[in-house]
Amino acid sequence: MNRHLLIPDLASKIEIAQECELKLAGIYADIAKNMTDPTLQSLIYSLSGDAYGHFRTLAIIQTLTESRDKRHTSPTEMQPYPTAHLSHPSMRKSSFRVRTMTAGNSGKGGESNGNELSSMQ
Amino acid sequence: MGMNCPQCNNYRAQLEASIQDEICDAGFYAGIADEAPTDILRLITTSITGDEYGHARLQASLLGVCPPPVSCPPSCPAATGNFTADVRMAVSGELSAITRYAELAGCAPTLQVRYLLTSILGDEYTHARIWSAMLVAGSLCSNT
Numbered sequence: 001m002n003r004h005l006l007i008p009d010l011a012s013k014i015e016i017a018q019e020c021e022l023k024l025a026g027i028y029a030d031i032a033k034n035m036t037d038p039t040l041q042s043l044i045y046s047l048s049g050d051a052y053g054h055f056r057t058l059a060i061i062q063t064l065t066e067s068r069d070k071r072h073t074s075p076t077e078m079q080p081y082p083t084a085h086l087s088h089p090s091m092r093k094s095s096f097r098v099r100t101m102t103a104g105n106s107g108k109g110g111e112s113n114g115n116e117l118s119s120m121q
Numbered sequence: 122m123g124m125n126c127p128q129c130n131n132y133r134a135q136l137e138a139s140i141q142d143e144i145c146d147a148g149f150y151a152g153i154a155d156e157a158p159t160d161i162l163r164l165i166t167t168s169i170t171g172d173e174y175g176h177a178r179l180q181a182s183l184l185g186v187c188p189p190p191v192s193c194p195p196s197c198p199a200a201t202g203n204f205t206a207d208v209r210m211a212v213s214g215e216l217s218a219i220t221r222y223a224e225l226a227g228c229a230p231t232l233q234v235r236y237l238l239t240s241i242l243g244d245e246y247t248h249a250r251i252w253s254a255m256l257v258a259g260s261l262c263s264n265t
Binding site for chain 2: 023041048049055
């Protein structure tokens with residue numbers, strides 16, 4: 001299930017489908033909220049759960065195709081099952097560096113401060 | 122992702138409002154737990170209260186580095202003393218929350234944030250089902 005083996009714009013279609021499922025989940029819940037009959041309400045909001053399930057399935061497909069793509073392009077980049085290495089210190093909570101607002105790109109990852117929400121209003 | 126859309130304006134403020142709602146829900150559900158007719162229902166309601174608290178913490182973590190201005194709390198409903206009526210209101214609240222998290226997730230700046238928010242959406246859906254089950258639980262007693 002490699003993205004390269006699929007129709008070129010399939011990935012974008014999966015993204016569109018994901019967005020639709022997410023919106024549907026919200027719409028079904030909104031419809032259910034206004035249902036006075038409890039049985040109908042349960043039926044309608046179960047559709048919301050279905051849509052959420054579809055969203056999750058599409059997210060998994062998207063993640064799998066992306067990870068496989070990464071493995072194909074750079075076999076050393078992805079190590080899904082990292083093994084303990086004696087030369088590396090063990091990862092502990094205390095080993096995470098605290099990033100301040102003024103620290104810029106000094107945080108883990110380097111290219112970004114990792115805080116995409118800070119760029120939003 | 123959807124952050125350039127008009128409905129995604131003031132995203133951090135929307136998250137802040139969502140935190141306030143979760144805190145509000147936690148208080149309301151604690152009141153429902155207090156009026157639950159059985160210990161089992163009280164325990165289940167208390168666990169849902171804990172979930173809402175967890176949702177508030179998750180979103181507070183998302184805003185941890187660049188929090189928006191602190192907002193005023195919404196007018197939170199108090200438990201009325203009528204368990205059934207309050208559970209019905211809880212179902213309604215959970216359904217509103219599903220809609221809200223679908224919108225917030227759609228506006229998320231990254232896939233990671235989107236999936237964190239949809240995981241909350243899934244919790245709210247599960248809560249709605251649990252509340253509904255509580256409402257119909259009495260019917261089992263008379264039929265068996």
